[in-house]
Amino acid sequence: MLKPIFALALIAIFSVGSAVADICVRDDSGAEVCLSKPAQRIIALSPGATELIYAAGGGDQVIAAVSYCDYPEAAKSLPRVGSYNRFDQEAILAQNPDLLIAWIEGNPAEQLAKLKSLGLTIYYTQLNDFDDVSTSLERLGKLAGSETHAKLAAEKFRAGIADLENRYSHSAPVTVFQQIWSNPLMTVNNEHIISEATRICGGVNVFGGLPNLSARIDNEAVLAADPEAIIAGGMGEENRDWLDEWLRFSGLTAVRRNNLFFIPPSTIQRPTPRLLEGTILLCQHLETARGRR
Amino acid sequence: MAAVKTSRGAVPHFILPLSILALLTFATLALAITTGSVSISNAELWQVLSGGGEPLHRTLVFELRLPRALSAFGAGGLLAVAGALMQVLLRNPLADPYILGLSGGAAVGALSSMLLGLSAAAVSGSAFIGAMVSALTVFGLAHGTGSWTPTRLLLTGVVIASGWGAAITFMLAVSPSDQLPGMLYWLMGDLAYARSPWPALIVLGLISIIMLPLGRSLNVLARGQMQAAALGVSVRALEWTIYIAASLLTAFAVVTAGSIGFVGLIVPHMLRLVLGNDQRLILPAAALAGGALLTLADTLARTLIAPEQLPAGVITALIGVPTFLYLLHRSR
Amino acid sequence: MLAAKNLIIDIPERNSGTPLSFEIKPGETWGVLGPNGAGKTTLLHTLAGLRKPRSGAVELAGTDIQLLRRKQVAQQLAVVFQNNGEGFPATVLETAMIGRHPFISPWDIESAEDLAIARAALQKLELGNLEHRLISTLSGGERQRLAIATALSQTPKLWLADEPSNHLDLKHQVQIMELLAEQATGNCGIVLCLHDLNLAAQWCDKILLLYPNGDACWDDADTMLATPALEKLYNQPLRSIVSDGQRYFIPLSSRNSG
Numbered sequence: 043m044l045k046p047i048f049a050l051a052l053i054a055i056f057s058v059g060s061a062v063a064d065i066c067v068r069d070d071s072g073a074e075v076c077l078s079k080p081a082q083r084i085i086a087l088s089p090g091a092t093e094l095i096y097a098a099g100g101g102d103q104v105i106a107a108v109s110y111c112d113y114p115e116a117a118k119s120l121p122r123v124g125s126y127n128r129f130d131q132e133a134i135l136a137q138n139p140d141l142l143i144a145w146i147e148g149n150p151a152e153q154l155a156k157l158k159s160l161g162l163t164i165y166y167t168q169l170n171d172f173d174d175v176s177t178s179l180e181r182l183g184k185l186a187g188s189e190t191h192a193k194l195a196a197e198k199f200r201a202g203i204a205d206l207e208n209r210y211s212h213s214a215p216v217t218v219f220q221q222i223w224s225n226p227l228m229t230v231n232n233e234h235i236i237s238e239a240t241r242i243c244g245g246v247n248v249f250g251g252l253p254n255l256s257a258r259i260d261n262e263a264v265l266a267a268d269p270e271a272i273i274a275g276g277m278g279e280e281n282r283d284w285l286d287e288w289l290r291f292s293g294l295t296a297v298r299r300n301n302l303f304f305i306p307p308s309t310i311q312r313p314t315p316r317l318l319e320g321t322i323l324l325c326q327h328l329e330t331a332r333g334r335r
Numbered sequence: 336m337a338a339v340k341t342s343r344g345a346v347p348h349f350i351l352p353l354s355i356l357a358l359l360t361f362a363t364l365a366l367a368i369t370t371g372s373v374s375i376s377n378a379e380l381w382q383v384l385s386g387g388g389e390p391l392h393r394t395l396v397f398e399l400r401l402p403r404a405l406s407a408f409g410a411g412g413l414l415a416v417a418g419a420l421m422q423v424l425l426r427n428p429l430a431d432p433y434i435l436g437l438s439g440g441a442a443v444g445a446l447s448s449m450l451l452g453l454s455a456a457a458v459s460g461s462a463f464i465g466a467m468v469s470a471l472t473v474f475g476l477a478h479g480t481g482s483w484t485p486t487r488l489l490l491t492g493v494v495i496a497s498g499w500g501a502a503i504t505f506m507l508a509v510s511p512s513d514q515l516p517g518m519l520y521w522l523m524g525d526l527a528y529a530r531s532p533w534p535a536l537i538v539l540g541l542i543s544i545i546m547l548p549l550g551r552s553l554n555v556l557a558r559g560q561m562q563a564a565a566l567g568v569s570v571r572a573l574e575w576t577i578y579i580a581a582s583l584l585t586a587f588a589v590v591t592a593g594s595i596g597f598v599g600l601i602v603p604h605m606l607r608l609v610l611g612n613d614q615r616l617i618l619p620a621a622a623l624a625g626g627a628l629l630t631l632a633d634t635l636a637r638t639l640i641a642p643e644q645l646p647a648g649v650i651t652a653l654i655g656v657p658t659f660l661y662l663l664h665r666s667r
Numbered sequence: 668m669l670a671a672k673n674l675i676i677d678i679p680e681r682n683s684g685t686p687l688s689f690e691i692k693p694g695e696t697w698g699v700l701g702p703n704g705a706g707k708t709t710l711l712h713t714l715a716g717l718r719k720p721r722s723g724a725v726e727l728a729g730t731d732i733q734l735l736r737r738k739q740v741a742q743q744l745a746v747v748f749q750n751n752g753e754g755f756p757a758t759v760l761e762t763a764m765i766g767r768h769p770f771i772s773p774w775d776i777e778s779a780e781d782l783a784i785a786r787a788a789l790q791k792l793e794l795g796n797l798e799h800r801l802i803s804t805l806s807g808g809e810r811q812r813l814a815i816a817t818a819l820s821q822t823p824k825l826w827l828a829d830e831p832s833n834h835l836d837l838k839h840q841v842q843i844m845e846l847l848a849e850q851a852t853g854n855c856g857i858v859l860c861l862h863d864l865n866l867a868a869q870w871c872d873k874i875l876l877l878y879p880n881g882d883a884c885w886d887d888a889d890t891m892l893a894t895p896a897l898e899k900l901y902n903q904p905l906r907s908i909v910s911d912g913q914r915y916f917i918p919l920s921s922r923n924s925g
Contacts, residue, residue, distance in 0.1 A: 109509075110512075125508075148512065223517060224455075225520075225528055226527045249642065252642070252643065254643070256516075258520070258643060259642040260372065260399075260637050261399055262395060262399050262400070262637070265395060266372045266373040267642075291394055291398070292394075307513070548774050549773065551768060551771065551773070552768070554765060557757065558757070558762070558765060561712070561746075561748060562746075564717050565745070566741050566765060566769060567737045567738035568737060569737050612756055612757045
């Protein structure tokens with residue numbers, strides 16, 4: 043019962059402190075982002091950025107987002123300023139934001155440069171691994187003035203992943219085909235965050251060595267690799283159609299042992315704290331697969 | 336009478352090129368079932384074909400490679416025949432099956448159902464509906480006042496096609512990012528979508544048979560509407576038949592493999608440069624050559640950088656463009 | 668054989684003018700004369716059944732030509748069009764062969780006999796050695812001769828030819844007119860749209876004058892080819908000369924009327 047009160051007190055102390063000194067963090071582009079006081083009007087420019095800022099405790103200060111920002115529930119009712127790949131600069135300016143959270147790989151660089159030249163503060167995100175998730179939470183929390191909340195979230199994530207790693211990463215390896223799309227059939231290499239989850243769970247991505255981050259392959263390559271398990275997302279969060287398409291290949295080990303697993307794509311493909319959920323699910327699935335040997 | 340008819344001029348003239356093309360088709364189909372990410376030796380292949388062999392190899396050959404090769408053959412043949420027909424209909428050797436907006440209509444249909452998250456079968460169905468809506472719209476508009484000149488048809492088609500183009504751009508612009516690769520690959524044309532080769536092959540066979548007795552009328556129509564009418568061709572009926580046939584051919588091709596470019600333009604044109612302009616030869620030759628080209632292109636697309644895949648449309652262009660330019664150059 | 672019954676050709680935004688009623692009998696050569704835009708080509712196409720008349724009818728052997736199947740018409744009547752540039756690439760022989768189209772059933776292909784007819788037609792028009800050339804490589808005169816060869820291989824009983832002497836040098840002009848006269852002698856009916864009065868005077872038995880306002884008159888060539896009527900038709904002063912019993916017309920210009 044005392045804990046929340048204690049936390050509130052801590053926040054109060056930090057707030058007083060930050061009123062005098064600048065808040066500065068380094069973003070994923072390597073630049074220093076400084077605010078004179080915690081951000082009050084934040085616009086998140088990608089679904090991933092939206093999730094991160096909410097998870098970092100800055101949700102109340104988020105005033106707008108872009109299309110398809112669907113998590114958490116509260117983000118659904120935010121005003122929109124366009125889509126992540128083409129946003130409405132006027133709408134952004136009209137909101138008078140004091141912080142934009144951008145996505146290096148997905149947002150158009152020219153539009154961001156223009157907004158920057160107009161004097162807006164931009165924090166660039168580019169999350170490549172699990173570690174980036176926790177550090178991003180901490181840095182965004184600092185900017186939003188919710189450092190304590192953010193630190194807790196980051197710690198929870200780190201601890202959860204470390205726990206999984208301890209339990210599963212040295213278990214007997216399971217070969218896995220990670221399907222991120224059907225029609226065309228697509229997978230990812232070891233650089234992708236999904237593969238990190240697989241590694242943590244003691245799995246081996248059968249296409250890990252491909253040169254490109256994501257690659258289009260054919261059914262035949264999967265038959266040739268004959269993975270022990272197939273892990274797929276789907277169109278939408280509940281759709282298992284993609285897995286059913288494998289059933290016609292009865293020669294596949296994964297099909298024979300019924301190791302066709304579905305993981306809601308938003309919990310495994312987006313580099314956000316929800317990765318923990320997805321990874322837990324993935325580890326459970328691979329453990330099931332081990333049990334079916 | 337029979338004695339006179341045995342010394343026909345045309346038939347021997349057809350046999351050689353068609354046999355060569357049939358051999359070529361056979362060779363590409365053979366290549367398609369023998370190559371892939373998994374290497375299967377000739378001995379193993381022989382076992383598989385004679386009903387034995389390893390289960391994995393049987394699956395590869397009978398469930399993956401053969402249906403896909405046949406789909407490629409079907410789609411390629413459909414496109415080439417449709418292109419040959421469109422060229423006669425518009426009296427324009429540069430016409431292709433997509434010139435009147437069919438692929439645009441199909442693409443809008445397919446992308447809409449992808450956006451709605453429908454199943455692959457529904458995507459095929461809506462592509463077909465889109466193609467037919469486009470065909471009927473162009474037909475109705477071009478035909479509106481009764482006169483139907485190639486120019487009017489062409490203009491109507493080109494305008495409708497650019498309308499679809501804008502709709503496609505719009506849909507790509509508003510789609511969520513994870514949907515984009517699927518949409519773009521569909522637009523580039525890809526045999527990975529092929530579900531069953533039979534619709535394409537059956538339509539190709541049926542329409543080829545229907546077109547066979549019309550071949551000579553097509554030759555006459557190629558000389559112009561007036562000339563054809565003066566030589567006893569019921570021009571309007573024939574043009575409608577060609578239009579409907581070409582639309583159906585294209586629609587089935589697009590449903591099988593997305594909008595694969597170049598085959599429909601380049602194959603009939605190449606054949607004309609080599610074999611002349613007798614449609615009775617060009618149409619069956621186009622079915623074989625278009626089928627063989629796409630089968631080869633698809634085999635290369637899935638093996639060149641295996642296990643990664645290229646869109647077959649890229650390969651058809653890579654094979655087609657230089658060959659075409661060479662023939663054009665050689666033919667003065 | 669081919670008859671116009673109160674025929675009014677359909678030229679948009681023009682008065683109906685004189686209804687045409689005449690019959691082209693086997694062996695007759697008709698010349699249609701008129702200035703540019705008078706409707707000569709439209710009349711020819713209407714007679715061939717390729718255009719619907721505004722009113723009246725064209726009858727081929729007693730039946731309205733619009734009610735006949737195109738194939739039946741094409742077995743008796745050939746049309747030589749003015750523009751032969753349109754269309755797809757094709758060789759000279761292929762083009763001559765399409766003249767046989769009306770006689771071959773859909774499931775059949777050309778017989779040796781058809782090939783012989785087409786080759787003979789090409790020989791007759793001195794195109795025999797160009798058999799394998801593409802039309803696009805022919806000169807204007809050669810194309811014109813090819814169009815006539817195509818009609819010839821159609822073995823028609825009626826010829827409707829639009830300016831058959833177009834693009835032709837003098838020798839080939841004479842050759843073509845002789846060929847048509849020979850066809851007439853062989854009991855064919857011939858209708859020619861002509862702009863050369865002298866060809867009309869030399870080769871036609873019957874003349875039809877077509878005025879830009881839709882008026883028309885027709886009769887034997889001797890009565891129709893009178894200088895005043897022709898001057899009115901073309902709105903152009905003419906002089907007529909008779910030499911060796913043959914009449915010639917020369918257009919006069921104010922600059923050299925000496």
